[in-house]
Amino acid sequence: MTGKLVIIGVGPGDPELLTVKAARHIASAPIIAYFCAANSAGRAYMTAKAYIAPDAHLLQFVYPFTTGVAVTDARYMREIREFYDHCAREMAVHLDEGRDVTLLCEGDPFLYGSAMYLHDRLSERFESEIVPGVTGMSGCWSAARLPMVHGDDILTVLPCTLSEARLRQLTQAGDAFVFMKLGRNMPKLRRVLTALGLAASAIYVEHGSRPQQRIVPFPEAPERAPYFSMVLLPGRKRVR
Ligand SMILES: C[S@@+](CC[C@H](N)C(=O)[O-])C[C@H]1O[C@@H](n2cnc3c(N)ncnc32)[C@H](O)[C@@H]1O
Structure with missing residues (x-):
């Protein structure tokens, strides 16, 4: 049996604005995935940190760029697609082996959230669940x-x-x-x-x-x- 993809909105940044449901899911998650900028701990990770189990396995995905390259630049689309493909492959390794993967996302995942791009790539192959978040x-x-x-x-x-x-x-x-x-x-x-x-x-x-x-x-x-x-x-x- 394959694992489940759980996408969690962690809210705008104050850990107390994370929902009870999100906190419960995060505390029992064996694998936590999150995005971050280079040289940054990751905003979604920092927001959820207090709720993450000490023995959880962390999958950190470092963006190739954030605001440094304009979305109109041809390089942006090419590199960002490769990046999300890479993240999806990494997560699929665990999901294929039956392990649930919990992906953290700032605010609400389906409001301009990067988590959507992994949902696009993985939700047809694996069971998924979305936990909404307080928007930014x-x-x-x-x-x-x-x-x-x-x-x-x-x-x-x-x-x-x-x-x-x-x-x-x-x-x-x-x-x-x-x-x-x-x-x-x-x-x-x-x-x-x-x-x-x-x-x-x-x-x-x-x-x-x-x-x-x-x-x-x-x-x-x-x-x-x-x-x-x-x-x-x-x-x-x-x-x-
Ligand atoms: C990729 S979108 C993610 C939005 C997120 N999924 C949400 O529900 O708010 C990132 C943008 O959200 C906005 N944003 C999100 N949280 C914020 C916060 N706590 N303070 C200020 N801006 C925030 C900023 O405009 C930022 O550029």
């Missing part, structure tokens, strides 16, 4: 004490890897916005929000729910944001 955006707007949408407000979630023209176009429709994947895209977002007269209403959140969390009005945000940062633009335009 809900961790951030709660940390910022920022009510986001009410009534019939429309919430739009935009990755800032989109082109400037597309970002600008989409930011003109809808009421409330979450801008994710900032990093090197911060100057682009600044131009868009400034041109639309929205910069003063936006809030920048870096490492939301972690001890190093930083929350400032968007005009005070750094020019180059870290990977774990986002900008929130609340709706609530027709408050009752």
Whole structure:
């Protein structure tokens, strides 16, 4: 019998925001897999660390790059595909031999989570289970004490890897916005929000729910944001 692939959302970063179900799964997991950047312990791993059994076998997958290569670069698609293929092969070795593999993922796995790419590659061959997580955006707007949408407000979630023209176009429709994947895209977002007269209403959140969390009005945000940062633009335009 083959093993089961368990994909767990560990939430926005505060270990207390990991669900009871996630904690239970992690504590009994014989093999824990997680992604991390080079020279980093891995954010999902650090969030879940207190719950991982001391004798669990760790599978660490180091990204070939994070924000260093643009998604529009041909190298990005080629190398990232090879990387996920490699991770899937490593995990399949254990699954084929009947061992369950638990893959940790920041926030919720199916909201821009890298875990999805392994789910794509493995879920037809192996039984799988997904444990949802508190999303990074809900961790951030709660940390910022920022009510986001009410009534019939429309919430739009935009990755800032989109082109400037597309970002600008989409930011003109809808009421409330979450801008994710900032990093090197911060100057682009600044131009868009400034041109639309929205910069003063936006809030920048870096490492939301972690001890190093930083929350400032968007005009005070750094020019180059870290990977774990986002900008929130609340709706609530027709408050009752
Ligand atoms: C690849 S996506 C993963 C999203 C994740 N699956 C989720 O549910 O939030 C990574 C992006 O999520 C955002 N993010 C996730 N958690 C965050 C946090 N705690 N603080 C700030 N940004 C966060 C950042 O915009 C980052 O670039």
